[in-house]
Amino acid sequence: MAEFRYDVEILHLLVSPAHAYFGRAKDGAADVPTQDAPGVDVVAGKGIVGDRFFGKAAHMDAAVTLMAVESLDAIAADLGAEPFDALLPRRNIILRGAELTPLIGQDFALETPAGTVAFHGGRHAHPCAWMDRVLAPGAHKAMRGRGGVRCRPLTSGTLQRGRAVLISPVLLDPGRAHVASVLRPGRLP
Numbered sequence: 001m002a003e004f005r006y007d008v009e010i011l012h013l014l015v016s017p018a019h020a021y022f023g024r025a026k027d028g029a030a031d032v033p034t035q036d037a038p039g040v041d042v043v044a045g046k047g048i049v050g051d052r053f054f055g056k057a058a059h060m061d062a063a064v065t066l067m068a069v070e071s072l073d074a075i076a077a078d079l080g081a082e083p084f085d086a087l088l089p090r091r092n093i094i095l096r097g098a099e100l101t102p103l104i105g106q107d108f109a110l111e112t113p114a115g116t117v118a119f120h121g122g123r124h125a126h127p128c129a130w131m132d133r134v135l136a137p138g139a140h141k142a143m144r145g146r147g148g149v150r151c152r153p154l155t156s157g158t159l160q161r162g163r164a165v166l167i168s169p170v171l172l173d174p175g176r177a178h179v180a181s182v183l184r185p186g187r188l189p
Contacts, residue, residue, distance in 0.1 A: 006166040006174060010112065011069055012086050012094040013037045013161055015050045036087060039160035042117045042153045048092055060152060065125045067091035067148030068098050074178035075143055081136040088134045091125060091148050093159070099172040100149045101181040107154060111165040115157035124181075125150045145180035 016034040040048045047054040047063030054063065069086055072094075076084050086094045093110075103121035110117055127143035135143075166172075 002169060002171075004168045004171055006098060006168065006172060008095050008097040008110075008164050008166045008174075010093060010110070010159065010161050010164050011096055013040045013048075013159065014087055014090060014092050014094070015040060015048055016052050016090065017050060034087065034090070037161075039114055039158055040092075041158050042156060044153050044156045047153060051092065061120075061122045062125075062150030062152065064093065064119065064151045064153055065091040065148050066093045066095060066098075066100055066119075066151060067125065068100055068146075068177040069094050069096050070177035071143075071146035071148070071180075075139060075146060076136070078142050079136045079138050084135050084139075089127070089131065089143070089147065095164075095166070097174045097177065098166050099174055099176045099179075101145075101179075102170050102172055103149055103151075103168060106169055108169065109155075109167040110159055111167060112158075112160045112162065114160040116155070116167075117157040117159055118154040119151040120154055122150045122152055124148075146178070 013036065014034060015037050042048055045060060053059040067089060072084050072086055076082065104123060106121050108119055108121065124145065125148040127140050127147045131139040131143050
């Protein structure tokens with residue numbers, strides 16, 4: 001089996017014990033403590049220790065969300081907005097230098113000086129309507145296909161912010177990290 005290695009940077013590791021975006025956006029987000037951690041412990045099959053999705057049966061196959069910061073920057077540019085705070089979409093791992101969509105359906109790993117964690121790329125991380133409120137009007141639509149990838153951790157370990165290596169079984173193009181991807185065709189006439 002082929003193995004491709006890509007130098008990436010882990011910019012943010014978000015851990016939040018509860019959901020902040022629920023109910024109606026006009027009512028405002030919940031006041032939930034959110035940590036941009038220097039490192040996180042990941043448990044196989046459960047997720048990131050301390051995170052809202054950790055060990056939740058409904059989220060076992062999508063317990064950890066990865067997003068490319070290039071996507072977020074492209075969304076801001078498309079909307080004519082200033083760069084967004086990368087923590088507002090509430091994705092767990094924000095990377096620089098990684099095309100993520102080809103990892104859907106694949107087993108891959110992130111290697112940092114603190115350790116290596118393997119993941120299975122499950123599906124697109126679809127945005128919620130809250131993005132129009134917390135990022136900018138139109139962000140919900142612009143984020144479709146660029147919201148990242150929801151993953152299941154296959155191994156336990158520690159990840160840390162900073163330089164990392166993405167180990168992939170498929171060829172990736174880091175120059176396409178910002179490109180929207182829709183895996184299913186539109187409706188037929």
